[in-house]
Amino acid sequence: MPSNKTLLFLLLGFLACSHPDPTHENSAPTIARGAEPSGPEAAKPNEQPNGMHADLADEDVPVEKYGDGAKAFAKVRETLLANYYAEGMTEDDLWRAATAGMLEKVDPKMKKWNKLLSPREIAEIKNDLHGEVVGIGVHIQFDSKSGYADVLATIPGSPSEKAGLVAGDKIVTVNGKLYKGMRMKDVVADIRGKSGEAVTLSVLRADKLVTFTITRDKVTYDQPLHALLPDNVGWVKIPSFTDKTPGAVRASLEDLERKGAKALIVDVRQSPGGHFERALETASLFLPEGTPIVTLSKRNKGEETHKAKGKPVLADVPVAVLVNEGTASGAEILTGALREGRNARIVGAKTLGKWSVQSLDDLPNGYAFKYTVSLFKTPAGASYEGKGLVPDVQVTMDEQTLAKANASKPEERLTNDVQLRTAKELLVHK
Numbered sequence: 337m338p339s340n341k342t343l344l345f346l347l348l349g350f351l352a353c354s355h356p357d358p359t360h361e362n363s364a365p366t367i368a369r370g371a372e373p374s375g376p377e378a379a380k381p382n383e384q385p386n387g388m389h390a391d392l393a394d395e396d397v398p399v400e401k402y403g404d405g406a407k408a409f410a411k412v413r414e415t416l417l418a419n420y421y422a423e424g425m426t427e428d429d430l431w432r433a434a435t436a437g438m439l440e441k442v443d444p445k446m447k448k449w450n451k452l453l454s455p456r457e458i459a460e461i462k463n464d465l466h467g468e469v470v471g472i473g474v475h476i477q478f479d480s481k482s483g484y485a486d487v488l489a490t491i492p493g494s495p496s497e498k499a500g501l502v503a504g505d506k507i508v509t510v511n512g513k514l515y516k517g518m519r520m521k522d523v524v525a526d527i528r529g530k531s532g533e534a535v536t537l538s539v540l541r542a543d544k545l546v547t548f549t550i551t552r553d554k555v556t557y558d559q560p561l562h563a564l565l566p567d568n569v570g571w572v573k574i575p576s577f578t579d580k581t582p583g584a585v586r587a588s589l590e591d592l593e594r595k596g597a598k599a600l601i602v603d604v605r606q607s608p609g610g611h612f613e614r615a616l617e618t619a620s621l622f623l624p625e626g627t628p629i630v631t632l633s634k635r636n637k638g639e640e641t642h643k644a645k646g647k648p649v650l651a652d653v654p655v656a657v658l659v660n661e662g663t664a665s666g667a668e669i670l671t672g673a674l675r676e677g678r679n680a681r682i683v684g685a686k687t688l689g690k691w692s693v694q695s696l697d698d699l700p701n702g703y704a705f706k707y708t709v710s711l712f713k714t715p716a717g718a719s720y721e722g723k724g725l726v727p728d729v730q731v732t733m734d735e736q737t738l739a740k741a742n743a744s745k746p747e748e749r750l751t752n753d754v755q756l757r758t759a760k761e762l763l764v765h766k
Contacts, residue, residue, distance in 0.1 A: 409434070439705055446708045449694050455702045465611050466579050471528045472496040472535065473555040476507065477739070478523055483516030484508055484540070485523050488739040491555060499550045503743045506540040528552070556580070562588035565750060567764045570597030570650065574618065577610030577666045582617040589621060589649035599763040600650055601756065602674065603658040605684060605738065609665030612693060619670050620644040624651060627677040628715030630669045632693065641715065644677075655680040656759040659727060660738070664688035668725055672714035682727040683759040689724035729762060731755045 402408075413430055436452040443450065453461070463469040473494020476485040485507040490497040508514075510526040527535055529552050537548045558575035565571055570592035574585060592600070602622070609615065619629045623644035631641045655678045657671050668687050674680035695709045713719040733741075733755055741753035750757050 435703075435705070439707060443708070446692070449692060449706065449708055451706045453696070453704045453706060458696075458704050461696070464576075464578070465614075469528070469555055470531045470552050471555050472499075472501075472550045472552060474501055474527075475739075476520075476523070477735075478515075478520040480515075480517060480519065483514050483518065485515070485520075487539075489743040494555050495550045495553050499548050501537075501539065501548060501550075502541075503739075504541075507537050508540050508545065509538040511536050512538075560584040560588050562592055563749070564592060564595045564597060565601075565756075565760055567760070568596050568598040569601060569760050569763055570595075570599065570653075571601045571603060571756065573603040574607055574667070574670070576607055577614040577618060579611070579614060581610070581614050582621065585618050586621055586649060593650050597650060597653060599654045599656075601656050601658060601759045601763070602670070602680070603756070604663050604667035604670060605658050605660040605755070606662035607664070607667035608662065609667055609669075609690070612666065615666030615669055616642050617645075619673050620646050620648065622648055622651075622655070622670075622674060623677045624648060627673075629673045629677075630712050631715060631717070632710045632712050634710040654763050656763050657682050658684050658755055658759055659687050659725065660685040660733070660755075661688060661724075663725075664690040665692075668720065669712065671725060672718065672720075676714055676716050681729065681759075681762055682725065683729045683731060683762065684727050684755045685730065685732050686724040686726050687720065689720050689722050691719055691721040729758060731758045 416430060417425060417427070432452070439450040439452055440447040460469070473491035474496040475488040475490070477488055478485045487496075487501055487503055487505040487507065489503050490501050507523070510523060513526060515523050527537075529535060531553055532551065534549050534551045537550065539546045539548055558578060558581075560575070560581060561573040563571050570589075572585060572588045572592070574581065589600075616629055623629065625644055625646060625648075627644045629642050629644055631639050633639050655674055657674050657680050659667070659671055659682060663671065663684075664687065668689075668691060671680075671682060671687065675682055691712050692708050693710045693712060694706050696704055696706050698704050711719070711721060731754055733753070737752070741749060741756070744752045750760065
């Protein structure tokens with residue numbers, strides 16, 4: 337990642353455990369991150385100035401003029417420092433709040449993406465985009481009422497798998513700490529730590545309380561998966577777009593080609609996006625060179641269209657794409673590009689509808705700020721901002737059922753995954 341400015345998709349899972357996603361607020365992998373807020377609040381391409389500079393939701397209320405801003409700010413600052421009830425308030429506290437407020441309030445429809453980030457959050461983002469983090473490699477779903485974290489799955493080869501954690505276990509305490517009434521990020525922060533250090537979990541398994549002491553290590557997560565299904569249908573799952581994604585997806589596609597795949601399912605369910613350039617590189621693996629992938633709309637710069645580069649793999653087989661409510665941003669770009677560039681059929685549930693790009697700029701004090709620099713649309717000009725992309729064949733699955741399917745052995749996956757089964761049948765009987 338460049339040191340001072342990076343163009344990327346920062347959405348859902350790409351801000352470590354700081355802001356829960358309202359649609360899935362208690363489910364996230366502890367190896368990496370919780371979910372950043374998401375939803376339909378992103379700005380429309382032709383939003384007028386009156387739609388900004390006020391803390392308005394969807395109300396069509398005229399914005400009143402705010403003059404003498406510098407004087408008003410100075411007055412509030414002086415008053416808070418002198419009279420605010422809480423002791424210990426500092427100048428730094430006010431400057432931090434002012435910077436964060438400016439980013440979040442200047443454009444209410446983008447407030448979930450425009451953020452001030454701490455040095456810790458920046459480090460976590462860099463880990464996310466690199467595809468590695470120090471942890472134990474377990475995916476959990478958290479219940480704040482009970483304080484328990486349900487184990488949904490473990491990452492193959494991770495410390496949690498080696499220690500014997502399995503799907504269905506309930507994490508009750510971490511190093512003796514209870515989490516009733518707390519948040520996912522509290523659990524995640526305590527499970528994560530320094531490589532080589534141990535963390536002790538008390539785990540409820542059936543009716544027994546079992547203790548696990550697990551040594552943290554670097555975990556490579558969100559690795560693409562692939563398998564050859566019956567009837568020579570290839571399946572490749574893309575959990576996100578990290579630095580490791582394009583190479584891993586190419587290897588998966590080449591293996592499926594060697595094994596004789598005659599059709600292909602691209603699975604981007606629960607894929608929150610990731611790095612913009614890595615998303616483009618991944619899309620190029622599926623599309624003929626020169627095929628448009630996405631069009632960006634930038635302020636004062638018009639539109640720019642990004643096209644596929646290089647030679648694709650399995651370029652001539654029919655394609656289906658699996659999506660759901662967790663499919664966002666970079667994953668939505670790939671879905672739209674395959675629909676328009678490969679006539680792919682889309683199966684599953686409506687996508688999130690996060691069609692904007694953020695830039696991450698460093699600040700001189702070690703913090704950074706993330707702000708929206710462009711909106712995007714499909715090459716044909718379709719935008720699903722705030723709406724989501726509707727599948728050609730709609731098939732719903734709840735989160736628990738999908739988690740069970742993801743934890744299945746390859747030979748059991750079709751049995752447990754109705755969306756995957758539907759996509760396969762669609763391709764076989766095309």
